[in-house]
Amino acid sequence: MPHVHGRFAPTPSGPLHAGSLVAAVASYLDARHQAGRWSLRIEDVDPPRCPAGAADTILRQLEAFGLEWDGEVRYQSQRDHAYEAALARLTQQGMAYRCSCSRRQWRDYGIYPGWCRQGTRRPDIACAWRLRSDLGARPVSWQDRVQGYQRFDPAALGDVVLKRKDGLWAYQLAVVVDDIDQGISDVVRGLDLLDNTPWQLQLYHALGVEPPSYLHLPLVMGQDGQKLSKQNLAKPLPDTEREIRQLLYATLTCLGQRPDPASRSAPVAEQLLNACRAWRPDAMVTHAISADLLGVTASE
Structure with a gap:
């Protein structure tokens, strides 16, 4: 085993x-x-x-x-250096980009439209970092141990934030980096996080690591x-x-x-x-x- x-x-x-x-x-x-x-x-x-x-x-x-x-x-809160290193690697791959857009600007869209993908619209103001979901592995699928077979196109979910404008790290990047570093093989968590999994699978793929098995409660x-x-x-x-x-x-x-x-x-x-x-x-x-x-x- x-x-x-x-x-x-x-x-x-x-x-x-x-x-x-x-x-x-x-x-x-x-x-x-x-x-x-x-x-x-x-x-x-x-x-x-x-x-x-x-x-x-x-x-x-x-x-x-x-x-x-x-x-x-x-x-x-003690892992800033590890998240910085992962973000740098994603940026080198073209999988992460700076975004100056506010939620108010794209609130009429279902998901963030990717306006800053080809270059930050307002590089003079505080920017977040987003994942290029259109360039990552897609579609993604996995066999959830309770919820059964799952299949998503992450691009349909939008470019999720990896680092916020205020400099704080977002959940999506931090959880993947730490699960990789700790060698987590089995993730058991609530069903409310199931639709976060597609972005996380893209991050695992971009960072060259096999993802864990998932069980959503x-x-x-x-x-x-x-x-x-x-x-x-x-x-x-x-x-x-x-x-x-x-x-x-x-x-x-x-x-x-x-x-x-x-x-x-x-x-x-x-x-x-x-x-x-x-x-x-x-x-x-x-x-x-x-x-x-x-x-x-x-x-x-």
């Missing part, structure tokens, strides 16, 4: 909630079931969104649920039909032992893993050990998970 390396990569914009836990538990089980490594990466490339202490809170929450990671925690949805998220005021994970054990059991159930009902109040280490042995991603539903099944709601 090839070496497996999974990861959980939250943005420290606040404490983890039940939706975050679903992704963390699934990625943990997937890696451990295959006797693989599981790493923790804090995606803090956007400091204005990352309040002080949020990353430490996330670490404590994961520990409380028994989700122990391998090695040191990686922080994207169903999202946890509230009664209002919105994804459970910090923006929608999802409650932080509980911190009492009884609630932690019950929420872990509910999470395993929502992931289609059918844990023994007798383990509902079992210690988290026992629940995770049994779940790792019995992990079956093919038992997972593809549709949304109701937050009610997890016993959680938005905060009041």
Whole structure:
């Protein structure tokens, strides 16, 4: 069996909630079931969104649920040099270009029209960097381990931003560079990121690296039909032992893993050990998970 390396990569914009836990538990089980490594990466490339202490809170929450990671925690805020090197390589290939256009200028178009592809329209002002999706590998396809066969033409999605006008790195470039550097073989994440995968596959191809396998999880949805998220005021994970054990059991159930009902109040280490042995991603539903099944709601 090839070496497996999974990861959980939250943005420290606040404490983890039940939706975050679903992704963390699934990625943990997937890696451990295959006797693989599981790493923790804090995606803090956007400091204005990352309040002080949020990353430490996330670490404590994961520990409380028994989700122990391998090695040191990686922080994207310390990886500027690696992203610069990747952007330089893409620029040399003609796959990245400076763009002075604002969203307001192209808001009447479905996607950015590529006005700066042949030269920056306003080189005298702050510019973003974009990916030339029309020059990258296209179409791209992959076999998602839960969602099935996927095929996209990235050019139909537009030229995604790699570095913002304010100098901050964008998710698309940072996540690929770090997954490459850490040797991540299996990416387990939410379905809301599925349509980001085509750009990321183009980046893997341009950087000369085989992409990982992908498993996109169903999202946890509230009664209002919105994804459970910090923006929608999802409650932080509980911190009492009884609630932690019950929420872990509910999470395993929502992931289609059918844990023994007798383990509902079992210690988290026992629940995770049994779940790792019995992990079956093919038992997972593809549709949304109701937050009610997890016993959680938005905060009041």
